[in-house]
Amino acid sequence: MDIEGLLQIAKEERDRQKSIRIRCCTSGGCQASGSLEVRDRLEAAIQTEGLTDTAEVVSVGCMGFCGRGPLVAIDSARVLYEKVEPHQADSIVSGLKGGHVAATVGDLEHPFFKQQLRIVLEHIGQIDPTRIESYIAVGGYRQLYRTLHEMTPQQVIDEVTRSGLRGRGGAGYPTGLKWATVAKMQDRRRNQPQNQTQQKYVICNADEGDPGAFMDRSILESDPHRVLEGMAIAAYAVGANHGYVYVRAEYPPAIEHIRLAIQQAKQHGILGSQIFESTFDFKIDVRVGAGAYVCGEETALIASIEGGRGIPHPRPPYPAESGLWGAPTLINNVETFANIVPIIRNRGAWYASIGTEKSKGTKVFSLAGNIANTGLVEVPMGIPLRQIVEDMGGGAASGGKVKAVQTGGPSGGCIPASAFDTPVDYEAMQALGSIIGSGGMVVMDESTNMVDMARFFIQFCMDESCGKCIPCRAGTVQLEHLLTKFVEHKATESDLASLEELCGMVKSMSLCGLGQSAPNPILSTLRHFRDDYIKLITNS
Amino acid sequence: MQPPPLPELKQGLETEDSSLDSRYHALDLTISQNRHRQDALIEVLHKAQERFGYLEKEVLTYIARQLKLPLSRVYGVATFYHLFSIHPKCKHTCSICLGTACYTRGGKALLDILTRELHLKAGKRSPHDKVFIRVERCIGNCGVAPAAIYDGHVSRQQTPAQVLEKVKSWLEEP
Numbered sequence: 001m002d003i004e005g006l007l008q009i010a011k012e013e014r015d016r017q018k019s020i021r022i023r024c025c026t027s028g029g030c031q032a033s034g035s036l037e038v039r040d041r042l043e044a045a046i047q048t049e050g051l052t053d054t055a056e057v058v059s060v061g062c063m064g065f066c067g068r069g070p071l072v073a074i075d076s077a078r079v080l081y082e083k084v085e086p087h088q089a090d091s092i093v094s095g096l097k098g099g100h101v102a103a104t105v106g107d108l109e110h111p112f113f114k115q116q117l118r119i120v121l122e123h124i125g126q127i128d129p130t131r132i133e134s135y136i137a138v139g140g141y142r143q144l145y146r147t148l149h150e151m152t153p154q155q156v157i158d159e160v161t162r163s164g165l166r167g168r169g170g171a172g173y174p175t176g177l178k179w180a181t182v183a184k185m186q187d188r189r190r191n192q193p194q195n196q197t198q199q200k201y202v203i204c205n206a207d208e209g210d211p212g213a214f215m216d217r218s219i220l221e222s223d224p225h226r227v228l229e230g231m232a233i234a235a236y237a238v239g240a241n242h243g244y245v246y247v248r249a250e251y252p253p254a255i256e257h258i259r260l261a262i263q264q265a266k267q268h269g270i271l272g273s274q275i276f277e278s279t280f281d282f283k284i285d286v287r288v289g290a291g292a293y294v295c296g297e298e299t300a301l302i303a304s305i306e307g308g309r310g311i312p313h314p315r316p317p318y319p320a321e322s323g324l325w326g327a328p329t330l331i332n333n334v335e336t337f338a339n340i341v342p343i344i345r346n347r348g349a350w351y352a353s354i355g356t357e358k359s360k361g362t363k364v365f366s367l368a369g370n371i372a373n374t375g376l377v378e379v380p381m382g383i384p385l386r387q388i389v390e391d392m393g394g395g396a397a398s399g400g401k402v403k404a405v406q407t408g409g410p411s412g413g414c415i416p417a418s419a420f421d422t423p424v425d426y427e428a429m430q431a432l433g434s435i436i437g438s439g440g441m442v443v444m445d446e447s448t449n450m451v452d453m454a455r456f457f458i459q460f461c462m463d464e465s466c467g468k469c470i471p472c473r474a475g476t477v478q479l480e481h482l483l484t485k486f487v488e489h490k491a492t493e494s495d496l497a498s499l500e501e502l503c504g505m506v507k508s509m510s511l512c513g514l515g516q517s518a519p520n521p522i523l524s525t526l527r528h529f530r531d532d533y534i535k536l537i538t539n540s
Numbered sequence: 541m542q543p544p545p546l547p548e549l550k551q552g553l554e555t556e557d558s559s560l561d562s563r564y565h566a567l568d569l570t571i572s573q574n575r576h577r578q579d580a581l582i583e584v585l586h587k588a589q590e591r592f593g594y595l596e597k598e599v600l601t602y603i604a605r606q607l608k609l610p611l612s613r614v615y616g617v618a619t620f621y622h623l624f625s626i627h628p629k630c631k632h633t634c635s636i637c638l639g640t641a642c643y644t645r646g647g648k649a650l651l652d653i654l655t656r657e658l659h660l661k662a663g664k665r666s667p668h669d670k671v672f673i674r675v676e677r678c679i680g681n682c683g684v685a686p687a688a689i690y691d692g693h694v695s696r697q698q699t700p701a702q703v704l705e706k707v708k709s710w711l712e713e714p
Contacts, residue, residue, distance in 0.1 A: 028680060028681045028694070029682075029683035031694070032681050032696045033684060066682070066683025067683045067684075069683060069684070208680065209677070210678070211639030211640040211643075212641045212678065212682055213678075213680075214678075214681070249586075249623050251679075251680060287582070287583070288586060289621075290582055290585070290586065290621030290622070290623040290624055291621050291622030291623035291624075292620065292621050292622065304582065307577075307579035307580060308581075310621070368641035368682035368683070369640065369641045369644040369645065369685070374682060374683040374685070406640060440640070442640040442644060443644075448644065453644075456640070457640075460677060463677075464677075
């Protein structure tokens with residue numbers, strides 16, 4: 001296929017679309033609220049109203065406002081319906097002719113929508129993720145075409161470096177630098193003939209294990225081709241011809257959509273050999289996890305793709321040097337790959353103009369927990385935390401005051417309400433003892449017992465520790481014992497001292513990121529909510 | 541790239557015959573589609589669990605032989621990952637999500653009521669293997685917290701009473 005072919009598909013798709021598009025969210029959260037039935041009822045209503053020539057129902061991915069699902073939107077009328085019940089479907093369709101609509105109308109001017117800057121999520125909730133044509137119609141795969149025909153691999157890397165994009169999986173490592181490292185890797189294995197092409201791999205880490213984070217699930221479910229295009233551009237840049245998407249088994253719709261997307265891309269000659277009639281070959285396989293949090297750690301993930309237990313190994317060597325089957329491997333997470341297409345389209349300098357000095361671009365956050373507006377928001381880096389939690393999120397769901405926000409999952413920490421004026425960027429969050437992590441934000445109100453929360457996270461890490469190194473395997477158990485003493489009002493002053501000492505030990509001695517960051521929730525609650533611990537110390 | 545499945549084998553799959561032979565047949569198909577590659581072990585185990593319901597010793601031994609892997613390695617992988625089970629399945633599974641969002645929204649109460657009223661514990665089976673109670677660590681549907689998953693179907697904003705009623709109805713099934 002060439003560029004004319006792409007444009008032709010896009011044109012046909014646009015011609016095919018009816019003038020009235022009723023978008024119905026069929027992503028995870030809305031599905032649990034019964035959106036599939038709503039969709040079927042909408043389709044039936046269009047039939048009975050005789051509107052089949054002008055109106056259609058489109059199953060789209062996540063529209064963001066997950067707490068108010070199922071969501072239904074009508075573009076031509078610029079209207080969004082919230083919490084749609086199946087029986088309201090008929091009235092929504094008859095409303096197209098001017099009838100009364102029984103469903104609740106959502107506020108599109110709400111800060112939740114207005115204050116977002118959607119780059120990664122630009123097409124999410126707009127397109128049908130099960131049809132490649134829908135993605136091509138919004139300009140999909142054109143950047144891959146342009147990359148293969150107009151750019152050298154070095155130019156691609158330069159563009160990504162210039163953008164200042166940092167890994168969105170947690171550590172925030174500069175993406176351009178990682179790509180450059182993999183690109184220049186030579187085969188270091190012995191007995192390799194000179195000048196032979198080096199086998200390299202590109203892995204998309206979709207093992208989104210952090211509880212409270214669901215942006216990667218939404219992206220994969222709602223715009224899988226965007227991730228594939230990003231991976232293909234990355235593979236071209238670093239010189240890889242084989243990629244893997246490692247998805248959690250807990251996300252069946254995401255697995256289904258990414259598999260379907262790969263199949264469609266292959267049929268259209270966008271994946272496979274000689275992509276867009278260039279010399280570039282790239283194939284992608286899906287690997288499904290089996291429920292192990294530690295597999296989000298890159299070396300453990302590689303061990304899992306190789307068919308073994310998900311046990312990490314010490315770095316260096318980093319995967320960029322010796323990764324999957326010993327070959328240089330580029331490993332980025334879903335959101336990072338989803339950022340590549342706009343960076344190539346609008347140039348790195350454009351991306352770098354968004355955000356703060358060291359944290360560029362936008363970040364997708366998932367708001368959850370005790371918050372009024374649960375859902376996904378994409379905001380520029382550097383906006384104050386308060387704006388996200390209070391303006392967009394609407395504060396605590398219970399109506400009370402927000403006590404803290406937990407960011408970064410079990411590797412992160414709790415940020416107290418007093419620090420909500422901090423801008424969200426990698427460095428500022430780290431200074432508060434937390435991390436941006438994958439972008440989960442769980443809001444807690446004043447009734448929350450912070451010691452109990454810390455124990456919750458350490459129990460999580462205790463269950464998920466792979467058992468390879470002792471500080472993590474035994475340390476998390478001891479930390480849990482100590483915290484249980486606090487929760488049960490049996491702790492003493494000396495327990496507080498040993499808790500702090502043990503946290504330091506586990507943090508500095510563990511092998512991989514899981515153990516090194518396991519004490520973070522305790523350390524950050526000790527730092528910001530020490531009184532909660534003191535209150536629980538027994539006086540006897 | 542996976543070789544296309546042979547047409548006659550594919551037919552065998554579609555008939556949904558649950559006899560032992562067809563299940564091994566499906567397993568063989570997955571193994572050969574992956575060209576007996578040892579790194580496909582997890583894929584093969586997924587398929588085995590899907591077809592057999594759980595990973596019994598005979599199946600693990602069979603997979604080890606087919607992939608030319610030591611049984612210890614196969615067993616190690618099968619027991620490392622939470623989603624693989626080496627015990628037979630119960631008739632129903634009730635999973636309570638205890639991700640952070642569900643936990644802060646009262647997910648723990650959903651589990652506690654089952655322990656208090658029905659003496660069922662997480663990771664344990666009910667008498668007569670009717671219900672298995674699982675704890676999930678975030679299923680990514682934080683918008684509908686606290687969530688419970690009944691036999692794979694996610695239900696939104698559950699109350700302890702709803703969970704109790706559902707599990708009770710399963711226990712009372714003949």
